[in-house]
Amino acid sequence: xxxxxxATVSGKGGxxxxxxxxxxxxxxxxxxxxxxKLVANVNxxxxxxxxxxxxxxxxxxxxxxIDVFTxxxxxxxxxxxxxxxxxxxxxxxxxxxxxxxxxxxxxYTSDVKKLVSWYKILHANFPELLTKEEGEKNDEQAGDxxxxxxxxxxxDN
Numbered sequence: 001x002x003x004x005x006x007a008t009v010s011g012k013g014g015x016x017x018x019x020x021x022x023x024x025x026x027x028x029x030x031x032x033x034x035x036x037k038l039v040a041n042v043n044x045x046x047x048x049x050x051x052x053x054x055x056x057x058x059x060x061x062x063x064x065x066i067d068v069f070t071x072x073x074x075x076x077x078x079x080x081x082x083x084x085x086x087x088x089x090x091x092x093x094x095x096x097x098x099x100x101x102x103x104x105x106x107x108y109t110s111d112v113k114k115l116v117s118w119y120k121i122l123h124a125n126f127p128e129l130l131t132k133e134e135g136e137k138n139d140e141q142a143g144d145x146x147x148x149x150x151x152x153x154x155x156d157n
Contacts, residue, residue: 002050003050005018006018008052009044031122052064052065054102055107056102065115073131080120084117091109
């Protein structure tokens with residue numbers, strides 16, 4: 001399982017696991033003890049966590065959610081030390097520590113609350129999703145090396 005299979009639904013709290021697509025939408029199951037199912041149709045705003053990023057002021061313009069989760073996991077482990085009830089200043093300090101280049105004008109306190117809430121839900125249910133896999137990093141590096149080698153061969157010919 002990866003973040004492509006976890007979704008958030010506008011207007012609904014919590015996170016949902018994508019069960020399967022339907023002709024007119026998708027079937028979702030809540031990631032909690034209740035395991036309630038929901039059919040999200042085309043009018044429902046569903047976002048996969050894999051597609052969500054946080055606005056930054058650097059040249060990239062955003063940071064993927066998996067990178068932010070990885071940083072939280074590295075710095076705080078099981079408990080980020082704050083929750084959705086924390087003050088706005090605590091939440092801003094937290095995101096500034098995790099992602100110093102975050103865009104203060106476009107990232108709201110409510111966004112940081114969601115981030116912390118999602119982190120806690122994922123940590124409780126799917127802790128393996130909170131970091132990039134070493135295999136993925138190695139595969140990317142191997143791909144870069146192969147590309148460089150093929151470019152070198154083309155130059156020799």
